[in-house]
Amino acid sequence: MDLLKWDQNISLNNDFIDNQHKELFKIVNKLVANCNVNYDYKIIQNIIYELFEYTNNHFKEEERLLEERNYPHLEIHITEHAGFIKKLNDINVKLNKSKDKKTAKELLVFVKNWLLEHTSKYDLDYKNYI
Numbered sequence: 196m197d198l199l200k201w202d203q204n205i206s207l208n209n210d211f212i213d214n215q216h217k218e219l220f221k222i223v224n225k226l227v228a229n230c231n232v233n234y235d236y237k238i239i240q241n242i243i244y245e246l247f248e249y250t251n252n253h254f255k256e257e258e259r260l261l262e263e264r265n266y267p268h269l270e271i272h273i274t275e276h277a278g279f280i281k282k283l284n285d286i287n288v289k290l291n292k293s294k295d296k297k298t299a300k301e302l303l304v305f306v307k308n309w310l311l312e313h314t315s316k317y318d319l320d321y322k323n324y325i
């Protein structure tokens with residue numbers, strides 16, 4: 196499975212948010228690397244926990260910033276974030292039961308696709324408001 200690559204196309208010209216996105220990509224890449232070789236459920240679970248923590252924090256800070264700047268599509272954005280957390284949680288519940296690599300990969304494919312789509316579409320949409 197390929198690693199995620201952050202590039203200038205998804206830059207928001209805001210170091211605070213850009214650095215958080217880079218860090219998120221890094222955490223996801225840790226998952227990719229650990230799924231590619233020597234699958235260990237405990238290690239994967241630790242990284243998923245880190246992903247939950249970091250994402251929750253990032254979403255909160257992003258939403259606070261967008262509210263401050265009166266971003267007009269804030270409600271849709273909040274719904275997108277909440278949908279991600281819910282789906283991530285659902286697949287993680289499944290993984291906690293099966294503990295298998297197949298479900299870990301399912302979670303990873305979802306996270307990668309969501310993150311790429313969200314940062315290049317939904318996050319880019321607020322670029323001119325921050």
Ligand SMILES: [Fe+2]
Binds near residue numbers: 257272276313317318
């Ligand atoms: Fe976002």
Ligand SMILES: [Fe+2]
Binds near residue numbers: 216253257314318
């Ligand atoms: Fe974001």
